[in-house]
Structures are given as structure tokens and as C-alpha cells.
Amino acid sequence: MEFKNKIERLLEDFLKNREDLFLIDLKISANDDVTIILDGDEGVTLQDCLDASRAVEFNMDREAHDFSLQVMSAGLSEPLSMPRQFKKNIGRSLDILLQNDTRIEGELTKVEEDSITLLLRYRKPKEIGKGKIDVEEEKIIQFQDIKKALVTIKF
Known part of the structure; x- marks a missing residue:
């Protein structure tokens, strides 16, 4: 549970600095595959996904916890939820x-x-x-x- 909490905190800190972006979903599988889905008031760019990925990945210790990370934008095929x-x-x-x-x-x-x-x-x-x-x-x-x-x- 500590792993998930740390990911959530890092993501929260990133989104505080980027008020145009917001979290749609955060999934962490049993194998520690982390999937973050973002949306934005003006859309989400590739750079936005890279920035979010770096904000999480660069602040995690891979030696202590091995995980994979995928950050993506909510596509048109995704239902509106908020x-x-x-x-x-x-x-x-x-x-x-x-x-x-x-x-x-x-x-x-x-x-x-x-x-x-x-x-x-x-x-x-x-x-x-x-x-x-x-x-x-x-x-x-x-x-x-x-x-x-x-x-x-x-x-």
C-alpha cells in the first residue's frame, strides 16, 4: 500500500503545478504495472505525458521497488467520467x-x-x-x- 500512496502523492504534487491537467484513472496491477490516464482542459500533449512520467519515475527508487510506468491521455474511445x-x-x-x-x-x-x-x-x-x-x-x-x-x- 505504501507504493501506491507514494505514486498518488507524486502525481498529486505534479498536478498541483499543472492545474490544466487532471487525473482520470490510476491503476496499479498485481505485477506493479502502473497506468496513469490524464486529461486536460485543452487536451493532453505528449510532453504532458512525459512530464507526468518523469515526475513519478524520477522520484521513485527502482532498486527498492521494480515497476513499469505508462502515462497516457484519455482517448476519444474513453467514456467521459467527470x-x-x-x-x-x-x-x-x-x-x-x-x-x-x-x-x-x-x-x-x-x-x-x-x-x-x-x-x-x-x-x-x-x-x-x-x-x-x-x-x-x-x-x-x-x-x-x-x-x-x-x-x-x-x-
Whole structure:
């Protein structure tokens, strides 16, 4: 447990100096393979990953504890898990799976402390006559109701 605590402290110290970056996940396997996943308000560069790696690795004694270290950015295939991640994706399209297994896709327009707002665009049948009409509506979704949220890429 001391090994994990030292890694967490070193990472915490690094992130205090880099307030634009934040920790998404820290995993330490039984074989002491350390994986750190970072995200940033303006994205994460290769240099950011190198800096984080150095901040941890250069302050650990490999003679006392052998480990492998991998630092990476949260990719587009990773689900959004923190309000801070949602904020940096305002204006993008999200595919959201709710706790009740309902899927919703829409443009993220607003992030509040406990919820997000999506702009939904779809076609629905006319109330009178044949054909369909375009509809835009806003839907507020509480963070607690989100099972999984992914940024969708449109070409």
C-alpha cells in the first residue's frame, strides 16, 4: 500500500503545478504495472505525458521497488467520467447511455454542477397530414442518470 500512496502523492504534487491537467484513472496491477490516464482542459500533449512520467519515475527508487510506468491521455474511445471532461466537450455531439439503458444522442450545450443539457435534433411525424417535421429540444440529464457517455465523431 505504501507504493501506491507514494505514486498518488507524486502525481498529486505534479498536478498541483499543472492545474490544466487532471487525473482520470490510476491503476496499479498485481505485477506493479502502473497506468496513469490524464486529461486536460485543452487536451493532453505528449510532453504532458512525459512530464507526468518523469515526475513519478524520477522520484521513485527502482532498486527498492521494480515497476513499469505508462502515462497516457484519455482517448476519444474513453467514456467521459467527470464534469470537467464534459465542460471541455461543450459543442460536441455525445452518445449517452442512461442507467435505464435508454440511448440519447445530442449536442452538449451546457454543464452544471449536477447535470448536463443536450440539444436533441430529430424528425417526427406531423400532427396533421403526411410527412415529418424537424424538431429541436433541450434535454437536461442528471449525472447520476448517466451510465456511459462518449463523444461521437461525425465525418
